[in-house]
Amino acid sequence: MPIDEKAVRHIARLARMELRAEELEAYRNQLDKILESMEELRALDTDRVSATSHVLGLTDVLRPDQARLFENREALLEGAPEREGPYYKVRKVIE
Amino acid sequence: MKDGWIDWAAGRIAEEVNAGRVKAEEVVRAFLSRIREVDPRLRAFVTVLEAEALEQARAVDARISAGKPGGRLAGVPVAIKDNMLVRGVETTCSSKILRGYKAPYDATVVTRLRLEGAVIIGKTNLDEFAMGSSTENSAFFKTKNPWDLERVPGGSSGGSAAAVAARMAPLALGSDTGGSIRQPAAFCGVVGVKPTYGLVSRYGLVAFASSLDQIGPFAANVADAALALSVIEGHDAADSTSAPVEGRRYALEDSLGLAGLRIGLPKEYFTQGLEREVEASTRAAVKVFESLGASVREVSLPHTRYAVSTYYILAPSEASANLARFDGMRYGYSRREASSLEQAYASSRGEGFGPEVKRRIMLGTYALSSGYYDAYYGKAQRVRTLIKRDFDEVFESVDLLLTPTAPTTAFRFGEKSADPLQMYLSDIFTIPCNIAGCAGLSMPSGLDSRGLPIGIQLLARPFEESRMLQAARAFEAARPFPALPA
Numbered sequence: 001m002p003i004d005e006k007a008v009r010h011i012a013r014l015a016r017m018e019l020r021a022e023e024l025e026a027y028r029n030q031l032d033k034i035l036e037s038m039e040e041l042r043a044l045d046t047d048r049v050s051a052t053s054h055v056l057g058l059t060d061v062l063r064p065d066q067a068r069l070f071e072n073r074e075a076l077l078e079g080a081p082e083r084e085g086p087y088y089k090v091r092k093v094i095e
Numbered sequence: 096m097k098d099g100w101i102d103w104a105a106g107r108i109a110e111e112v113n114a115g116r117v118k119a120e121e122v123v124r125a126f127l128s129r130i131r132e133v134d135p136r137l138r139a140f141v142t143v144l145e146a147e148a149l150e151q152a153r154a155v156d157a158r159i160s161a162g163k164p165g166g167r168l169a170g171v172p173v174a175i176k177d178n179m180l181v182r183g184v185e186t187t188c189s190s191k192i193l194r195g196y197k198a199p200y201d202a203t204v205v206t207r208l209r210l211e212g213a214v215i216i217g218k219t220n221l222d223e224f225a226m227g228s229s230t231e232n233s234a235f236f237k238t239k240n241p242w243d244l245e246r247v248p249g250g251s252s253g254g255s256a257a258a259v260a261a262r263m264a265p266l267a268l269g270s271d272t273g274g275s276i277r278q279p280a281a282f283c284g285v286v287g288v289k290p291t292y293g294l295v296s297r298y299g300l301v302a303f304a305s306s307l308d309q310i311g312p313f314a315a316n317v318a319d320a321a322l323a324l325s326v327i328e329g330h331d332a333a334d335s336t337s338a339p340v341e342g343r344r345y346a347l348e349d350s351l352g353l354a355g356l357r358i359g360l361p362k363e364y365f366t367q368g369l370e371r372e373v374e375a376s377t378r379a380a381v382k383v384f385e386s387l388g389a390s391v392r393e394v395s396l397p398h399t400r401y402a403v404s405t406y407y408i409l410a411p412s413e414a415s416a417n418l419a420r421f422d423g424m425r426y427g428y429s430r431r432e433a434s435s436l437e438q439a440y441a442s443s444r445g446e447g448f449g450p451e452v453k454r455r456i457m458l459g460t461y462a463l464s465s466g467y468y469d470a471y472y473g474k475a476q477r478v479r480t481l482i483k484r485d486f487d488e489v490f491e492s493v494d495l496l497l498t499p500t501a502p503t504t505a506f507r508f509g510e511k512s513a514d515p516l517q518m519y520l521s522d523i524f525t526i527p528c529n530i531a532g533c534a535g536l537s538m539p540s541g542l543d544s545r546g547l548p549i550g551i552q553l554l555a556r557p558f559e560e561s562r563m564l565q566a567a568r569a570f571e572a573a574r575p576f577p578a579l580p581a
């Protein structure tokens with residue numbers, strides 16, 4: 001099924017990426033082509049095949065839930081475009 | 096002899112430095128001067144750590160003067176792909192969105208290198224967020240192939256491969272999600288190892304596709320690659336996906352024959368699109384392995400043709416989730432004047448990411464979106480099982496697989512960048528190994544008629560790096576790769 005402009009806008013919104021009109025058109029075209037080439041996977045019968053999400057088969061890797069001090073805290077905050085004391089500053093979320 | 100140091104193997108540098116015959120500082124100065132000489136043309140480095148490297152080298156020298164061991168990599172300069180954190184140093188992922196971001200801690204691989212006396216000499220260029228096969232997707236500049244300045248070094252770890260090939264560092268680290276170590280190693284005529292999934296800690300590696308990413312070394316020879324791998328590998332509590340295995344020492348023997356070793360040639364890797372000279376070089380390598388005593392036979396990995404499609408669903412899907420953290424709030428490129436929080440995210444991301452990254456985020460977001468998840472991501476995970484099963488089955492009857500690393504030698508700038516699908520296909524022989532999680536390496540097998548390096552790939556069962564490296568060493572000893580580019 002070809003992707004229309006509305007679908008591309010929806011995807012960009014989900015991805016929180018503002019795209020220019022020419023980008024939207026370019027990606028619509030390219031996604032169409034890329035997804036079309038992926039149609040080949042449909043030819044494979046995978047009804048009785050289980051999914052692999054992790055090749056090592058590690059499950060439930062646990063460790064004690066202990067807080068540890070990160071000794072370079074100021075460096076974490078230094079990268080912030082906007083901060084107030086030890087806090088990151090963001091736009092207002094609730095009116 | 097001062098000029099000789101840049102040609103020395105990493106292992107030899109460490110030996111000489113430990114023995115007190117050479118100062119780490121002198122070695123590092125020689126490499127820094129080589130960087131100043133050739134990097135303006137090649138542009139492998141995003142950041143060169145001149146002052147820091149000399150300081151680290153002096154610390155190694157002081158340790159040795161005090162009678163303490165300098166470490167297995169004493170005084171060895173190492174270049175780090177710029178998607179791994181080095182404390183206090185800018186980590187950009189070659190992206191506008193991370194320009195100016197200073198790492199607050201060292202990646203585990205960097206910590207381990209330092210513990211063995213290695214000197215971090217700089218950060219190397221990559222395709223933005225490791226997405227690409229030519230390093231042309233760097234937001235900053237293009238890195239050139241040392242063998243031919245009009246050609247790409249491969250990617251995404253193109254800067255690391257070029258740095259080692261041009262002797263700006265004896266060792267470098269890269270990351271490999273679908274071939275990003277092996278393909279540039281092939282294009283630049285060096286050795287590149289993609290270790291088994293989980294063998295090397297990824298703590299401090301900026302995540303691209305978490306079920307596929309793996310860090311590994313580049314070196315000018317197999318023994319150095321093995322040495323670097325033995326330093327960085329082994330379980331790390333800070334990475335919950337790291338395998339519960341200890342770091343190993345690789346005792347590679349130069350003269351060992353390969354009697355009893357069973358090598359498979361997957362017939363699906365010798366089909367259309369494979370350049371004639373690359374095929375001929377791989378076939379010639381078969382003869383070398385046979386002459387060393389290995390038995391070689393054709394095998395089949397029937398789902399190979401589905402690997403690229405599977406990969407380009409899995410990797411972008413995981414990337415779209417991993418890259419959600421780049422929102423312009425805590426670090427990096429940020430548009431603050433937006434009217435709402437969501438708008439601030441959207442404009443920071445829309446302006447901060449480059450075209451290929453946005454393409455993959457779009458693709459991945461689509462594949463994971465409601466109504467399409469089963470058809471794309473779910474389907475790809477099932478096909479992944481089939482591809483992995485191919486490897487499991489074939490590794491019951493052979494010990495290693497031998498293939499070309501890439502269908503072609505290094506291509507020209509711009510040759511594939513207009514068509515994303517064409518670029519994606521340049522990873523056709525390296526992707527299946529990541530999907531299955533096995534170990535892989537690329538090493539040079541010769542030059543084509545244009546004088547460009549050809550790479551062969553060895554693949555091994557998970558955690559059988561030792562066997563793979565020994566076979567590579569035997570091949571290298573039997574057929575020394577003549578030279579690095581001038």
